Amino acid sequence: MSNRHLCRALALQSLYEWDFNNSSKDAVEILRRNIAEFAPDLDEKDFAENIVAGIIEHRETIDELITRFAPDWPLAKITTVDRNVLRIGTFELTYTHEIPSKVAINEAIELAKTFGGESSGKFVNGVLGAVFRDQVAQGVMKEADKPKESPSAEASTSAKATVDETEDKEASEEKKAMQEEASSEEKTLTE
Numbered sequence: 001m002s003n004r005h006l007c008r009a010l011a012l013q014s015l016y017e018w019d020f021n022n023s024s025k026d027a028v029e030i031l032r033r034n035i036a037e038f039a040p041d042l043d044e045k046d047f048a049e050n051i052v053a054g055i056i057e058h059r060e061t062i063d064e065l066i067t068r069f070a071p072d073w074p075l076a077k078i079t080t081v082d083r084n085v086l087r088i089g090t091f092e093l094t095y096t097h098e099i100p101s102k103v104a105i106n107e108a109i110e111l112a113k114t115f116g117g118e119s120s121g122k123f124v125n126g127v128l129g130a131v132f133r134d135q136v137a138q139g140v141m142k143e144a145d146k147p148k149e150s151p152s153a154e155a156s157t158s159a160k161a162t163v164d165e166t167e168d169k170e171a172s173e174e175k176k177a178m179q180e181e182a183s184s185e186e187k188t189l190t191e
Helices: 003-020 027-038 045-057 059-069 080-095 101-115 120-137 151-190
Strands: none
Touching (some): 003 027, 003 045, 003 080, 003 101, 027 045, 059 080, 059 120, 080 120, 101 120
Protein backbone atom coordinates (compact mmCIF):
# COMPACT_ATOMS: atom_id res chain seq x y z
CA MET A 1 0.00 0.00 0.00
CA SER A 2 1.42 3.39 -0.98
CA ASN A 3 2.07 5.96 1.72
CA ARG A 4 -0.60 8.36 0.44
CA HIS A 5 -3.19 5.61 0.14
CA LEU A 6 -2.41 4.62 3.74
CA CYS A 7 -2.72 8.29 4.74
CA ARG A 8 -6.16 8.43 3.16
CA ALA A 9 -7.22 5.20 4.88
CA LEU A 10 -6.08 6.55 8.26
CA ALA A 11 -7.85 9.85 7.54
CA LEU A 12 -11.03 7.93 6.72
CA GLN A 13 -10.83 5.86 9.90
CA SER A 14 -10.27 8.99 11.95
CA LEU A 15 -13.09 10.91 10.26
CA TYR A 16 -15.36 7.91 10.78
CA GLU A 17 -14.68 7.96 14.53
CA TRP A 18 -15.07 11.74 14.65
CA ASP A 19 -18.37 11.60 12.72
CA PHE A 20 -19.66 8.61 14.71
CA ASN A 21 -19.10 10.61 17.92
CA ASN A 22 -21.09 13.56 16.50
CA SER A 23 -17.99 15.71 16.03
CA SER A 24 -17.44 15.88 19.79
CA LYS A 25 -13.76 14.89 19.56
CA ASP A 26 -10.90 16.64 17.77
CA ALA A 27 -10.52 14.86 14.42
CA VAL A 28 -6.82 15.73 14.05
CA GLU A 29 -6.10 14.32 17.51
CA ILE A 30 -7.94 11.14 16.59
CA LEU A 31 -5.79 10.90 13.45
CA ARG A 32 -2.57 11.42 15.41
CA ARG A 33 -3.57 8.67 17.81
CA ASN A 34 -4.37 6.33 14.90
CA ILE A 35 -1.06 7.07 13.19
CA ALA A 36 0.84 6.41 16.42
CA GLU A 37 -1.02 3.14 16.92
CA PHE A 38 -1.25 1.75 13.39
CA ALA A 39 1.48 3.47 11.32
CA PRO A 40 4.14 5.04 13.55
CA ASP A 41 6.72 5.00 10.73
CA LEU A 42 4.44 6.74 8.22
CA ASP A 43 6.46 9.18 6.12
CA GLU A 44 3.69 11.55 5.08
CA LYS A 45 1.89 12.26 8.34
CA ASP A 46 1.41 15.88 7.24
CA PHE A 47 -0.48 14.73 4.15
CA ALA A 48 -3.01 12.85 6.31
CA GLU A 49 -3.29 15.77 8.74
CA ASN A 50 -3.89 18.21 5.88
CA ILE A 51 -6.75 16.05 4.62
CA VAL A 52 -8.45 15.82 8.01
CA ALA A 53 -7.85 19.46 9.00
CA GLY A 54 -8.94 20.66 5.55
CA ILE A 55 -12.17 18.68 5.70
CA ILE A 56 -12.97 20.04 9.15
CA GLU A 57 -12.19 23.59 8.01
CA HIS A 58 -14.26 23.36 4.81
CA ARG A 59 -16.87 20.87 5.99
CA GLU A 60 -19.86 23.09 5.34
CA THR A 61 -18.92 23.72 1.70
CA ILE A 62 -17.90 20.10 1.15
CA ASP A 63 -21.18 18.82 2.62
CA GLU A 64 -23.15 21.27 0.45
CA LEU A 65 -21.43 19.88 -2.67
CA ILE A 66 -22.16 16.30 -1.62
CA THR A 67 -25.80 17.19 -0.95
CA ARG A 68 -26.05 18.99 -4.30
CA PHE A 69 -24.65 16.08 -6.30
CA ALA A 70 -26.40 13.31 -4.35
CA PRO A 71 -29.87 14.89 -4.17
CA ASP A 72 -31.66 11.60 -3.55
CA TRP A 73 -29.49 10.93 -0.50
CA PRO A 74 -29.73 13.38 2.40
CA LEU A 75 -26.32 13.62 4.06
CA ALA A 76 -27.60 12.01 7.27
CA LYS A 77 -28.87 9.00 5.28
CA ILE A 78 -25.52 8.31 3.59
CA THR A 79 -23.56 5.69 5.54
CA THR A 80 -20.82 7.10 7.76
CA VAL A 81 -18.14 5.42 5.65
CA ASP A 82 -19.49 6.67 2.33
CA ARG A 83 -20.12 10.16 3.70
CA ASN A 84 -16.50 10.48 4.84
CA VAL A 85 -15.08 8.92 1.68
CA LEU A 86 -17.07 11.53 -0.24
CA ARG A 87 -15.69 14.25 2.03
CA ILE A 88 -12.12 13.11 1.32
CA GLY A 89 -12.74 12.91 -2.43
CA THR A 90 -14.56 16.24 -2.58
CA PHE A 91 -11.85 17.91 -0.50
CA GLU A 92 -9.12 16.60 -2.81
CA LEU A 93 -11.09 17.64 -5.91
CA THR A 94 -11.81 21.16 -4.73
CA TYR A 95 -9.07 22.18 -2.31
CA THR A 96 -5.88 20.30 -3.22
CA HIS A 97 -4.43 21.57 -6.46
CA GLU A 98 -1.39 19.29 -6.57
CA ILE A 99 -3.49 16.10 -6.73
CA PRO A 100 -4.90 15.28 -10.18
CA SER A 101 -8.69 14.94 -10.17
CA LYS A 102 -8.55 11.42 -11.60
CA VAL A 103 -6.27 10.34 -8.74
CA ALA A 104 -8.60 11.90 -6.14
CA ILE A 105 -11.61 10.11 -7.62
CA ASN A 106 -9.83 6.76 -8.03
CA GLU A 107 -8.45 6.85 -4.49
CA ALA A 108 -11.91 7.62 -3.07
CA ILE A 109 -13.43 4.75 -5.07
CA GLU A 110 -10.78 2.37 -3.71
CA LEU A 111 -11.50 3.50 -0.14
CA ALA A 112 -15.22 3.01 -0.72
CA LYS A 113 -14.69 -0.48 -2.12
CA THR A 114 -12.40 -1.44 0.77
CA PHE A 115 -14.36 0.03 3.68
CA GLY A 116 -17.88 0.57 2.33
CA GLY A 117 -20.74 -1.58 1.16
CA GLU A 118 -21.32 -3.47 -2.07
CA SER A 119 -22.43 -0.42 -4.09
CA SER A 120 -20.25 2.17 -2.33
CA GLY A 121 -17.69 2.37 -5.14
CA LYS A 122 -20.33 3.14 -7.77
CA PHE A 123 -22.06 5.66 -5.52
CA VAL A 124 -18.82 7.50 -4.73
CA ASN A 125 -17.81 7.42 -8.40
CA GLY A 126 -21.14 8.94 -9.44
CA VAL A 127 -21.10 11.76 -6.91
CA LEU A 128 -17.43 12.68 -7.36
CA GLY A 129 -17.77 12.43 -11.14
CA ALA A 130 -20.59 14.98 -10.94
CA VAL A 131 -18.49 17.28 -8.73
CA PHE A 132 -15.62 17.04 -11.24
CA ARG A 133 -17.88 17.70 -14.26
CA ASP A 134 -19.31 20.74 -12.48
CA GLN A 135 -15.82 22.11 -11.93
CA VAL A 136 -14.98 21.60 -15.60
CA ALA A 137 -18.24 23.29 -16.64
CA GLN A 138 -17.31 26.28 -14.46
CA GLY A 139 -13.88 26.45 -16.12
CA VAL A 140 -12.01 25.33 -13.02
CA MET A 141 -8.86 23.49 -14.08
CA LYS A 142 -6.34 22.33 -11.52
CA GLU A 143 -2.70 22.73 -12.47
CA ALA A 144 -2.28 18.99 -11.87
CA ASP A 145 -4.98 18.24 -14.48
CA LYS A 146 -3.35 20.22 -17.29
CA PRO A 147 -1.53 18.11 -19.87
CA LYS A 148 2.19 18.11 -19.34
CA GLU A 149 4.60 18.49 -22.22
CA SER A 150 8.02 16.97 -21.87
CA PRO A 151 11.06 18.94 -23.10
CA SER A 152 11.34 16.59 -26.08
CA ALA A 153 7.65 17.17 -26.86
CA GLU A 154 8.22 20.93 -26.68
CA ALA A 155 11.21 20.60 -29.01
CA SER A 156 9.15 18.41 -31.31
CA THR A 157 6.30 20.94 -31.27
CA SER A 158 8.78 23.74 -31.97
CA ALA A 159 10.37 21.76 -34.79
CA LYS A 160 6.94 20.97 -36.23
CA ALA A 161 6.02 24.66 -36.10
CA THR A 162 9.24 25.51 -37.95
CA VAL A 163 8.51 22.86 -40.57
CA ASP A 164 4.92 24.09 -40.90
CA GLU A 165 6.12 27.70 -41.31
CA THR A 166 8.63 26.62 -43.96
CA GLU A 167 5.97 24.59 -45.77
CA ASP A 168 3.54 27.51 -45.57
CA LYS A 169 6.19 29.89 -46.95
CA GLU A 170 7.06 27.46 -49.77
CA ALA A 171 3.37 26.93 -50.56
CA SER A 172 2.81 30.69 -50.57
CA GLU A 173 5.78 31.24 -52.88
CA GLU A 174 4.61 28.42 -55.16
CA LYS A 175 1.10 29.89 -55.25
CA LYS A 176 2.52 33.33 -56.06
CA ALA A 177 4.66 31.86 -58.84
CA MET A 178 1.65 30.05 -60.29
CA GLN A 179 -0.40 33.25 -60.20
CA GLU A 180 2.40 35.17 -61.93
CA GLU A 181 2.70 32.41 -64.53
CA ALA A 182 -1.06 32.41 -65.13
CA SER A 183 -1.03 36.19 -65.39
CA SER A 184 1.85 36.03 -67.83
CA GLU A 185 0.05 33.42 -69.95
CA GLU A 186 -3.11 35.52 -69.91
CA LYS A 187 -1.12 38.55 -71.01
CA THR A 188 0.43 36.56 -73.86
CA LEU A 189 -2.97 35.29 -75.00
CA THR A 190 -4.47 38.78 -75.05
CA GLU A 191 -1.64 40.22 -77.17
